[in-house]
Amino acid sequence: MDRQRIRLAVLGSTGSIGTQTLDVVSRLRDIGYDIDVVALAAGHNAQRLLEQISLYRPRIVSVADEETSRPIRDGCPANVEVVFGESGLQTIVERDDIDVVLNALVGAIGLPPTLQALRSGHRVALANKESLVIGGDWVRAELRGDTNRLLPVDSEHNAVWQCMRAGAADEVRRIILTASGGSLRDTPIEALPSVTPEQALSHPNWEMGRRITIDSATMVNKGFEVIEAHHLFDLPYDRIDVLIHPSSTMHAMVEYVDGSWIAEMASADMRLPIQYALTHPHRVDSGLSRLPMQTVDTLRLHPVDESRYPAYVSVLNAAKQGGSSLAAMNAADEILVQRFLAGQIRLPDIGSGLAFVLDQWLDLPEAQKFPPITESATPLLTIDRWARSLIKAWTGSRTNTDSHRP
Secondary structure, eight states, X not given: OOSSEEEEEEETTTSHHHHHHHHHHHHHHHTTOEEEEEEEEOSSOHHHHHHHHHHHOOSEEEESSHHHHHHHHHHSOTTSEEEEHHHHHHHHHTOSSOSEEEEOOOSGGGHHHHHHHHHXXXXXXXXXXXXXXXXXXXXXXXXXXXXXGEEEOSHHHHHHHHHGGGSOGGGEEEEEEEEOOOTTTTSOGGGGGGOOHHHXXXXXXXXXXXXXXXXXXXXXXXXXXXXXXXXXHTOOXXXXXXXXXXXXXXXXXXXXXXXXXXXXXXXXXXXXXXXXXXXXXXXXXXXXXXXXXXXXXXOOOEEOOTTTOHHHHHHHHHHHHOTTHHHHHHHHHHHHHHHHHTTSSOTHHHHHHHHHHHHHHHTSOHHHHSOOOOSXXXXXXXXXXXXXXXXXXXXXXXXXXXXXXX
């Protein structure tokens, strides 16, 4: 990638990662990078998108639906093309005037643009975890061995990526992802059924969206990150470990075969991994706060207490099954988090619900559990819809063993 010329598309531009990406773009422009924001894609936040259009002057923007596109068409310059829906995302990622697609979409909707962007020859800076969680085999098939086109943005995977510059891939013994333990890591287990959404949303270290903050509290997010690491770094699950690290200053470690450990440490600011993904393999001054050296004295690490995080265990159990199981788990988790935030279920019910969906998935026909890898992700999205429907009707009891088919 040219050190000072990047033609960029940002999918999910009005969300947390998208807005931080555009802040990084502004900072890089200030130090001489020529970053052309060719395209922006957002959901329903028309006001924020219009502000971004004014600042970054993209040539094309996409929104969730036709209704949201109307105020965008009325409020942006006439030379900006406005598209919408899944076809709008496809139009963006198929353009030939883009070098990097930063995919910060939330949910399964992010998988098809990742596949199409890779198919179109672009680099993908990936912050959409569902692309690898539910479609990792599909993404790897599109890469055809050229892993340099997939740039990890999540802080832990970005950290592993940096650590792995210290040696060859076949010299890596294992990697360790760190986890904060979430907002409830010190809450007694017996008190978890009484936790309110407000308590669960109060993360001690990171500012994140609502779903990912709850997923941090249940460690579902860390289970998904293990799956992402498996696909990103082509390591079996038994060589990927997780340790609780409350201060979130060490983001990952890589152990090499000679016994050496390489760790990445930085302040808890997502703009750092975003910048590294955009400027890789170069490093430039971020202008962001630096990690104080005295932080080294607080590097506490301890194993995950699986009795505290049953949802994490369910995700890893699904990972061992493979196939479409993770499409089901991701979809179910999204609905379970929504139901918890709405006060319909308790926090521990998220783990019970995921275990229920996995049990039901195991009863599906083999063709649905292990669909062939093709250019289309339709079989995965079919399982996604099945799991959403199933868990919306779930009452919290695992005694119902009726058969369900997508």
